[in-house]
Amino acid sequence: MSHPILAAYDLKKSYGRGPNRFDALKGVTLEIFAGESVAIVGKSGSGKSTLMHLLALLDKPSTGTVELGGSDTATLKGKRLNETRNKTFGFVFQQFFLTPGASVLENVVLPLKIAGIGSRSRKVRGHAALDRLELGDKAKSKANALSGGQKQRAVIARALVNDPRIIFADEPTGNLDSATGAIVEDILFGLNREQGITLIIVTHDEDLAARCDRRVYIRDGLVVTEEARVAA
């Protein structure tokens, strides 16, 4: 655990100007190491989503730096930034964001398509990812024919398909009943344990946060407490 895989140093982010200025983040420092599972916990409006967007390189901080694998990401621009995001990160969103009319397989291989991988290789890797999430038989179904839990599994398959080092999960169980949610949680933590994929979960769900190695509490744009899981 020499270098953190992803680190934020004194991140500040504000929107608007003058009297309308709103400081979403007021100086957040955070180091995440490879293979960790980290929960970013906070109420809505606390700045946790903004922090995730900055860490996932979807947005630029007003001041402060985000380092990926030890190098400053501010230098990444255009094509290289897109490639980095495509190869390094997987995304799981509460809203699923599946294209309803397209097949499950087509949805899952979207990151590979964006990466410019050929159609045959896409198919093989897409099926492999679906098989891992036990959705192999649903590959040809339309995405909107799936149940909520199946949809979220398809979304995880999509996040996994390009072998990312880090998966960002924004309220991954928010739209699921507790039983289905528990299954999805098991899958995510299984991936973290077995494949060493770094997991960054943004949530306000204390139970989910409790399963992570580390919890970072955010309030009003600042880290209020950081606690490691009590070793069982």
Place this chain on the structure above:
Amino acid sequence: MRAIDVVGSAIGNSFRSRLRTTLTVLAIFIGAFTLTITNGLGTGINAYITDTVAAIGANDVLTVTKVSADATTTGPQEYSPDQITSGGGAAGGAAGRTTVAAITPADLTTIAAIDGVTSVQPSLSVTPDYVTTGSSKKYRLGLGSFVTGTTLQLSAGAQLDPDSSELQIALPVSFVEPLGFASDADAIGTTVQIGITSASGTQSVIDATVVGVSEAGLGATGNATANTALTTALYDVQSVGRSATAKDSYAQAVVHFDQNASASEVTALQGRFTAAGFTARTVADQIGTFKSVIDAIVLVLNAFAVIALLAASFGIVNTLLMSVQERTREIGLMKAMGMGAGRIFGLFSIEAAFIGFLGSAIGAGIAMIVGTVVSTALSGALFANLPGLTLIAFTPGSIIAIILIVMGIAFLAGTLPAWRAARQDPIESLRYE
């Protein structure tokens, strides 16, 4: 994303909202259909005119008239005994009647001396009275003289031989039946009698051999055509009783020039004629009027088609803006996953171009079918007396050009929505509910 995947996804996306795409395609279809038909109309009519150019006159020929001294004044012209009134007649020449000065043997020498002239012949104006086979009734006959290099559109027989001493005539197809021939081919080789009255008032008959039957066309409107030997023979008979000066005065002369002369060389040659006091007109000049009228009409029709296409292009803008709105989250997701703005732009603008392609290909295809059916039907009925006329003709080049132009318009229409999609902020898009 690979280019092929961008194109594939764009085409796939355009079928996602079928009804909307169909309606947009329909709007473009109407524009493309109209454009194809109007273009085909221009192509067909102009091709027909070009074909009939050969019947009106050869490419290496100038029709020369002498400028009357006061030809440039407006208002009534002063009478001069030297003037000859020439009416349209022979080579489809001037419209209406224009008064020109007579061309004398001295003028012919002047013309022959002009740089670039290879030969000069006076064109003899003959007005025979009638034609008959001897057993048939006598029919009034208009006669045009045959200019070397002209190609008649024949339904039977052979072209006239300008160098032959045989007295040859090509009859228009409308004379075949009245003269009692069973068919066009039946008339070939027979001898007909042409009656002509001389200046002194005596009527004589000259025998001529029918070598061809010419089809009616723009160039030869119901006139028979005589070869040089027959024209000369008739002219001699007609001129009996006229003074030598009167006989040797001609309304116009036919000048041949180098067949390989370029357009600018021909213009220069015409300039030299003007300087020498003559008016020299090429076949292209005579036909140019027809063509520019047709072109102007086609241009106006095309303008209407383009207006239809412009209206349709706003349909594309509308359709794609709705698509961008609908796919906001999808676009945000793709951007989050590392898809570049350029590719997003490509995705939507190619979708627009594809919609344009669908509309124009279907429009052009159906226009070709409808155009062919209509022009076949019309050429058998309304235009039966203009054989060889394909009212609506299509060339592969113009069809491809129409499809490309429509695709270009569609692509341009797609740039606004595509640009909107490309600059969407992924975070905003993903927040969009």
